Amino acid sequence: MELEVAEKANAAAAAEKVKEKESAQRAEFAKLLNTRSGGMYIPPARLRAMQEAASSDKSSAEYQRLSWDALRKSITGIVNRVNIANIKKIVPELFAENLIRGRGLFARSVMKAQASSLPFTPVFAALVSIINTKLPQVGELVLTRLISQFRRSFKRNDKIVCHSTTTFLAHLVNQSVAHEIIALQILVLLLERPTDDSIEIAVGFTREVGAFIAENSPKANATVFERFRAVLNEGRISQRVQYMIEVLMQVRKDKYKDNPILPEGLDLVEEDEQITHQIQLEEELQVQEGLNIFKFDPAYLENEEKYKEIKAEILGEDSDEESGSGSEEDSDEDEDEVAETKEGIEDRTETNLVNLRRIIYLTIMNALNYEEAVHKLLKIQLSEGQEIELVNMIIECCSQERSYSNFYGLIGERFSKLNRVWTDSFEQAFNNYYTTIHRYETNRLRNIARFFGHLFATDSVSWVVFECVKVNEDDTTSSSRIFIKIMMQEMMESMGLKTLAERFKDPEVKRACEGMFPMDVPKNTRFSINYFTSIGMGVLTEDMREYLKVRHYFSFSLFYFIFHFSTMAESPLFFRMPRS
Template sequence: MAELELQKMEKGKDGGKDGEKEKEKFDAQAEFNKLLGGSRAGGAYIPPARLRAMQAAATTDKSSPEYQRLSWDALRKSITGIVNRVNVANIKHIIPELFQENLIRGRGLFARSVMKAQAASLPFTPVFAALVAVINTKLPQVGELVLTRLISQFRRSFKRNDKIVCHSTTTFIAHLVNQGVAHEIIALQILVLLLERPTDDSIEIAVGFMREVGAFLAENSPKANATVFERFRAVLNEGSISHRVQYMIEVLMQVRKDKYKDNPIIPEGLDLVEEEEQITHQIQLEEELQVQEGLNIFKFDPNYLENEDKYKQIKAEILGEDSDDESGSEESEEEEDEEEVEAKEGIEDRTETNLVNLRRTIYLTIMNALNYEEAVHKLLKIQLKEGEEIELVNMLIECCSQERTYSKFYGLVSERFCKLNRVWEECFEQAFANYYNTIHRYETNRLRNIARLFGHLLANDAISWAVFECIKMNEDDTTSSSRIFVKIMMQEVMESMGLKNLAERFKDPEIRMHCQGMFPLDNPKNTRFSINYFTSIGLGIVTEEMREHLKVRCLTPRSLVPSC
């Protein structure tokens, strides 16, 4: 805490009363100001012992520039440290700690720290937005400054064609809109600007922005939301952008169809502000903005002590009357906390650091292997906890999907794992269902590689053909991506087994039971769809039973069966 650091500095003043001789040699305040205050980089190097002595001599007057400079540096370090520690698990404990600092004096420091932290870790954007939303309810000038700087940063990066900064800034603005800190008009203005003259980069940023804010706009501005998607369709029909970006728009359409189930307005655990308490800022994209860059640097305050007392009163109103007493006894509490931490056993890791390290190890092992046998041998040496087998399977499939063309290396590695142990076979079967249900998120090349990998496993009986249970071959339950996936997979199986053997395999009673969704007999419409699909991909031989069924059904009197 900034106050505690200053209090510790003041304790060394009592021993310096006999420093009359030292004052004759040099003026401590003047030298301290010369060494520390004259340079943005911090001045010359000073040994720690001498620096402490000079700080004690130079900070006898709390209203002096030297004391204010020290308190400013302590405030900057404290705010930066607190912002960098925040996550979903501890945000409720971090917020009172942040209010202990003078956020009115340090609002520029807070805005800079939170924007820098968000740009460095985009997955934590909802957490930083929730933090700003809570502070905005008590200190709206802080929330307004953060939003103003984000809009200004977006305008600059858009003019400079800086896609990375544009993407991070729009993501932050989207979550501030979701939290109610910013009005939805700014989101619509950004979308209009990005879609007005479509390029690959502007459409890519617009798609990412829409994924984050789309659920909010669909709920609060349905007409404007529909207009935005009409513009996306127009861009798609014009064909002036690359196939990769066109596919991104198609994926966004599917996300909208799924009602943004993977992109909720406010993630679980971050709905910390009541709707009626939130203060919404209506800042326009084109209006003149007051960025107040001067708040980032130290300035001497002639009314420093008065302003500090005013903030203490504000802090007491926000945190309760006992906040001063709590801060007074904080040193003793910190010592007790340290003892408690030492006594604790078994710390739970919620940062998923171990999981990230495990994935890195698996990836490097796969990439460094000369052949599939060496890869399997090295991968089996990795110490996996119970339940982490699926991580290895997912990494294998992801590595395969990232290749430019399908490599049989991954098929052989996966096949060997499946035949080593039933646990691995079940993991690959589980992965098949997961990837089939989310295959619309993948680009065509990645989709092709994943389909050929599973085709290899099926052709070599590495996984059970019972996985076909998740495939429902009809117009309602399939997408263009899933149909392409099944086509490539079945063609891979046909190349390995031969068309005749494949047809015989599908006649097996046990496999037919699991393939009822692929070859539906319940509804003539679905039956026709399946027949047409498999015939078009060169597998008409497997549709003979469905054709006979359809023929018999149509010959039956109309009074007994539904119309064909």
Template sequence: MAREKELTERFKKRREAQPPRTEAEKQAAAKKEYDELLNARSGGRYVPPARLKELQKEIGSDKSSKEYQRMAWEALKKSVNGLVNKINTSNIKHIVPELFAENLVRGKGLFARSVMRASAASTPFIPIYACLVAIVNTKLPQVGELLLHRLVSQFKKAFKRNDKAVCLSSTAFIAHLCNFNVVSELLPAQCLLLLLNKPTDDSVEIAVGLMKEVGAHLEEANKPIATAVYDQFRNLLHEADLDKRQQYSIEVLFQIRKDQYKDNPAVPESLDILPEEDLIEHRVGLEDDLNTQDTANIFRYDPEYELNEEAYAKLKAQILGEADASDDDAEYESGSSEDSEEAVKEREMEIKDQTNQDLVNLRRTIYLTIMSSSTFDEATHKLLKINLPPEKESELVSMLVEVCCQEKTYSKFHGLIGERLAKLNRLWTELFEQAFAENYETIHRRETAQLRNNAKFWGHMLSTDAISWKILQVVSLSEDDTTSSSRIFLKILVQDMTEQLGMTEVQKRFKDDLMRSHFEGLFPTDTPRNTRFAINYFTSIGMGALTEDMREHLKSAPPPAAVMPAALARHDRVQGPVPALLIGVSVTEAFLQLNADDRARPAGCARSQEETRARVDTADHTPDQSHRPGRVEEGGSVPLPQEVRMVEGDRTLRLDILLGPDLHQDVSDNAVLRTRLVAEAHRQDQLVDNAVLRLRLWLQGQTARLDAK
């Protein structure tokens, strides 16, 4: 006891003898002790939290000091690890703002390492971590790129070391990042190629796991890659000497594909929270030079610490939508009474560009954006980033169609851009539908190559249901309403839709009761003439299966009302209706009138040549309005149908069959009438033989009735 009292008094005297320390000395001592604690080896001495907090307080707020930055670095690391570890589906929307509140630019290495460790420790949470990375990547692309480089590097090292567990976690993370469009589908395709090049039981298992996660996205984004991968799996199943367990896993994979990835969606519905136009895709490959930035994981002194913190504070305010701290309301204010009249006029004057230079620049920007993009996803993302003036959104659509038409051959690249835009927003869908109507009205201005590209573009849009099939209501398929260009356009359009959907699906679409009213112009049934034209058109382009309804309509349609020739009606010598075959050419009708008058003459009274010439000239010069079907005026003639046509060969025999030998003699004597008949025979070169026979039979029947009377 005496010894302890002696020591206490000795230390007390020593402390009293020492002068009191200044604040600077206390701060320096605290910094020294704190630095010793941080640099101590693991397992060093324990410091109570109260003492540690006291040391940090003594260090002060000198942000330029190394100790303060080290303390802030440790706090950043602890905060990032805590936020990443407690994230889940329900709180991801609340964790993300807290994460952006931390300096992720400075701590991007910490964030990447924390996410990779968490994903390796809990693989079921990998989709959540991938969604978190996708959100951060939309605002800070450099963070997402660093994570991808580290993942690829980790996979390559684990593959060389035959570390199956690390390969499984790495490939699963890469697959889900691909599903969220953080990385292109080429990276998982390269991983699959590497794993299946020299297959082993472990590599096949890893490849199957990767394909389960990324298969749905590959089927949608790049089907040829998915098909090639499944062909390789099929070959392994039949040829490779694999373990029963791996063979069974491949069979399960094929069953998953058959079920259309019902239990393995690309993006879970609860995590589908990002708009597609905000996603940023990186192109990283296995053979690329990777920059893992390993030094970003450790603390480094920053001489410009305060400037960097201020810059991130502005970026954070922009990301989180916070109000700017600076208030600009106290700027220049002046009363209007102090302004001169000229100054007021200058402020009120609006400059309007009448040269359309802004429109030209906008079109140039759109064109260069499309041509400089390597994939349709990249092109769509860049196009949506263009600041389009109000009511100028249609320029983007028209430029896309124009760029597609100017290509030498059609590229599906443009069709995929149009499809993606139309499916993103209803505004783009309406603009594309308006563009189709305008495009069809001016289709005759395009060349043949442009017609093909144009038709294939719209065929892709219709086949993928990017736009409604109702737009086909602008098409009127008839001889009068179409041109050669529009018929070529429709041919390529329908053929392209049939190639993509199949004839059965196209027939089903065109026969849909809800949509049938919009296809009345494409499959006309208003008049037999238009119906026949449409049937012949579709049959000539190999689409005869689409004309079944029109053929049935044509068969079931009632025959047109027959009109009796005026001359025969006046003499009351014809009983029953005149067949529809007798509606057509006025010259031949004149022959029928002459023949009827000859039958009515008494025996021995022949018609003179002057009378014959006068009757023929009268018939041939009848005004056009008297030739309308269903309209017969006094003394007028009814034209015969177009089906009655005369062929060039063996005219004498045809005239005998058509007119009879008696009237043929009058024709031979009348040079004018014969000339007109020959000209008519040359002009109408599509006579159907059965039509002539029907006319002959009808004439014989009328003759028999007259003779009987």
């Protein structure tokens, strides 16, 4: 018995010593991690023992620090190994790492690798575009940091950083990770006040992104080269830079044969799968520098499990039904949380609305024909209820032209015939513009009237919306009368007067147009008859003229009867009935 008690005491003492040793090693290892330089030299065997002691608790800060260092080294090594030949093999390795936790590390590594090897920029851009399809927050972070870096380097006149950053941005635009608006804004900034350095960077940037802009925004591309030509003619820059502009003009004539949009072997993402980020050059940017630094995560194990499920979904790995259902529940909860946070934020500055209108305007102005304009406008991501904003922008662009262009009418017609939502939006817009037409000057009023005249003539919108039009002396103004005149003349030119008159005799249209052709008060009826006759559409007033005739005859007959009856009542022969 005494031996057994002694053995138990020795075992307990040994266990306590082991625990004390492990805790001491863990404390020493934590102290080493917290020092800036890494501390003194430790033999590898002892370091491994300390790491093993620290990694026994996976939720501890020491273990998370070890995994963070391993993640940083792994991401950096994978990014440095990527090239055209092995990019398809590298991508699964990269997704195997926790890119959500290490998105700051990835952004820093890929930007550093690109800056040190500019010829590989298309490869890094292709890598970012692939990751952006599955994890768009990673692509957005890379793009945001690049724009921020360009702004800083431009203010500091750092030509080298500016050149490398614009090259990366150009290839991200080519890969449709970034919208072409950012490329145009950079060119405008570089060409606004030309210097040797800014023109040199602009020339290099245009060589990389010129083919994409020429294909997607030909009008903007022509404007950029007009500015290059003006800078060349001014002669304020050195001969070396002037020669660079002349070479760029030749590259444009050769249709960028040496600078294609997507080099061979790097067209790896389907157009429908790509997510394009519309980040402006002057907006506030969230660079999130804190993502580059290790931070203790209390929910580390849960987040790692969530990323395993995301990785299995991305890479197509098999997973159990239970884990699948669990991931769905977790994702639903995350979506609900995100929705709640979004509902709690209300943007009263209308910044998003202004940006949306700018994008719509640039898209319309850069289109060669109405089909291209409709195709590009449909790609713009609109929230529910924002359809009316697109419709209003189309009409506003039309009104700004010096003379009416059928281009806008065809855009409106195509949209109206695509979906009932667009038809309702144009009908609502007609009601709004007719109500406020007195605010517009004559030229804008004429363009808006011809635009709606085209829509009515092609049956793009229902004629029932004429309910809001009342042609009488009290409810019309000089502006509204001019608007109706121009709109009706446009409809008559497209349909013909006979067809127009027959259409207005349709029972449903006739019921909706009771305000245009009133038959309630003779004063209003005469006003409407005189108005439509004066604009050359007297044929539309036949029913009103007939109504006035009948009413006049009835009034005259009633007057004659009353007058004759009163005359007979005064006569002594009142009761003598005259023979017929």
